[in-house]
Structure formats: structure tokens, C-alpha cells
Amino acid sequence: MTKIAFLISAHTDPQHLCRLVKSLPSSSEFFIHIDAKSDIQPFRTLLQQPNVHFVKPRIDVMWGSIGVVDSQMSMIREALDCGIKFDYFISMSGLDYPLWSNERILDFFGQAPGRQYLHGVCMENQQEAARIYRQHRPYNYKSWRYGTMKSKFRVALRKILYSIGVRKPLRFVAEGKEYKLYKGSMWWAITPDLAQLAYNTWKKNTQYVRYFHDSFAPDETFIHTLVFNSDYAKHSLGEKEHFTRLEDITPLTFIDYTHDIKVFDETDYDLLVGSGKMFFRKAVTGKSDALLDRIDRLRKD
Numbered sequence: 001m002t003k004i005a006f007l008i009s010a011h012t013d014p015q016h017l018c019r020l021v022k023s024l025p026s027s028s029e030f031f032i033h034i035d036a037k038s039d040i041q042p043f044r045t046l047l048q049q050p051n052v053h054f055v056k057p058r059i060d061v062m063w064g065s066i067g068v069v070d071s072q073m074s075m076i077r078e079a080l081d082c083g084i085k086f087d088y089f090i091s092m093s094g095l096d097y098p099l100w101s102n103e104r105i106l107d108f109f110g111q112a113p114g115r116q117y118l119h120g121v122c123m124e125n126q127q128e129a130a131r132i133y134r135q136h137r138p139y140n141y142k143s144w145r146y147g148t149m150k151s152k153f154r155v156a157l158r159k160i161l162y163s164i165g166v167r168k169p170l171r172f173v174a175e176g177k178e179y180k181l182y183k184g185s186m187w188w189a190i191t192p193d194l195a196q197l198a199y200n201t202w203k204k205n206t207q208y209v210r211y212f213h214d215s216f217a218p219d220e221t222f223i224h225t226l227v228f229n230s231d232y233a234k235h236s237l238g239e240k241e242h243f244t245r246l247e248d249i250t251p252l253t254f255i256d257y258t259h260d261i262k263v264f265d266e267t268d269y270d271l272l273v274g275s276g277k278m279f280f281r282k283a284v285t286g287k288s289d290a291l292l293d294r295i296d297r298l299r300k301d
Helices: 014-023 041-046 066-081 102-111 128-134 149-163 192-204 206-213 222-227 231-235 266-274 289-300
Strands: 004-010 029-034 052-054 088-093 096-098 171-174 177-180 253-255 279-281
Touching: 004 014, 004 066, 004 102, 014 041, 014 096, 014 289, 029 066, 066 088, 066 192, 066 206, 088 192, 096 289, 171 206, 192 206, 192 222, 222 231, 266 289
Parallel strands: 004 029, 004 088, 029 052, 253 279
Antiparallel strands: 096 279, 171 177
16 A cells, blocks of 8 residues: 655644544654644644654744755654655645545546656746846844844845845755756655755755745745656656646646635535545635535545
């Protein structure tokens, strides 16, 4: 049977996280990172089964920062070190929910062993979409709250550097190897050998990691840049020449990025089921309950 490690990034709604874990294959293991800003106790109280692992260290995650990658690597490390042989590592948020039945999910990942379920877009070939990646973002690795004086200083410094023509290159050299920057979605499914490469790079290749310290949203570029500058690209879902919507490079999860990421409710049932995607995001306790009840009935049929 296909063995999956679900890597779940969460910071809120412990009730939904509990429902999410219980909805997924019980043969799986769950490696969960709870943002250091959140109280972990409500999550621990609801999730006490032996296949749930709350990872350490807990990172104070700031959106768009290297801290997101750090939290991912905490989960990958624990999954690699737990002594269980996995077929796939799947990255999810704590507000995701499955649309497919568990049998279909397991069959899907058992059909094409070695496939890496992610897309990549070479940012050198983009125009306006690459602008934000050409900005140096000093102190982006610092956990400074938005709106504070330190955060405002960081934003001002970024704007000053860009205004005087300082640009971040979209290709770089680390440990003697040249990399082009590739973007994708942080919601992927990869094999353990690729996860090991990502972790080893994060742990040992300081030049590679340093590039992403002042880069925008490295959770969407760190692993993708590794993949599409290596032979793993041949086993991926492929490089996309251009993209106009984030949905186009999010292969497994249905997300409405229109404004803020939409919280779905029962009126969205047909849209979600018709998407063909394996998962969707976001679902929230209180607003999405009736929707999830309908999806649960569908998944059991």
C-alpha cells in the first residue's frame, strides 16, 4: 500500500485540523508544524493519535519569508528520520480538505512512482511577474511584525534599493553550480529522495540558502529551483513557459486566489467537485461545515 507523509503547516482552527487529519488515509503519518505564535495546546488536545507528530523547532513564520521554508524543513527532517519508508511527502495547509476518496488518493500516488507533482516557471522568462523577485528584501528573514517600525524600515529599504536600480539577479551560483530561479506552488507532492535533497541543501549549502534569505516567498521557489535545475525536472509535471494565474501552477489543490484566498462554503460544492483537484483550500470551522459534510458523503460513495 502507498505510504504517505502529510506535511501540514497550521496556525489556526484546531477543530478543522483535527477533521482534516481524520479525513485522510489512516495508514498515513502526519507531521504538523504549528506556528510559534499560536498556542499549541488546543491542537495537542484534539490530536493525540500515534501517527500525528508535532514537529520541533516551531518557527515564528512570517508570510513570504525564509521562515516558511524553515518550517517545511522541520517537517521533512522528522519524516525522513522517523524510520518509516514513505512513497510520497505531500505539503498541505491546516485549512485544506480532500475532495477525492482515500482509495483514489492512494491509487493515484501508487500509479506513477518517482513522479514529482509540481510545476515550475523560469522567472528569467517573465516580465511583470518577475518584478517582485528582482527586489532585494533586506531582513526578510526577521520575524518583525507588520506595521512595526522595524517592519516599516525593512519596506523602506527595499523600495530605496529598487529605486536606485539595485536588482536581485534571477540566476545565481551556489557551491560552483549555476541556478536559474523557478517559481511554483508550495502545495506539492514529492518523493523522499527529492525531500532528502531539499533538506540536505537547506542544511549544508549556505550559498544556496543565502540567496533566498532576501527573496520574495521562497516557499514557492526553494524546492522548485532545485528541481528544474536538475534531472528531477524530467520527472516533474513540467515547466510552464508563462502563467497568468497562480491556479495554473498549483497542481493538486483548488484555491481561489481572486482577492484574499477564499473561504469556501456549501454554495461552492459544484465548483469544487467539478475542479477535478485532489484537495481544496480554504475550509474554516463554522463557515464550511455544511460543505464538508456534503464532501464527506461524496467521498464515501
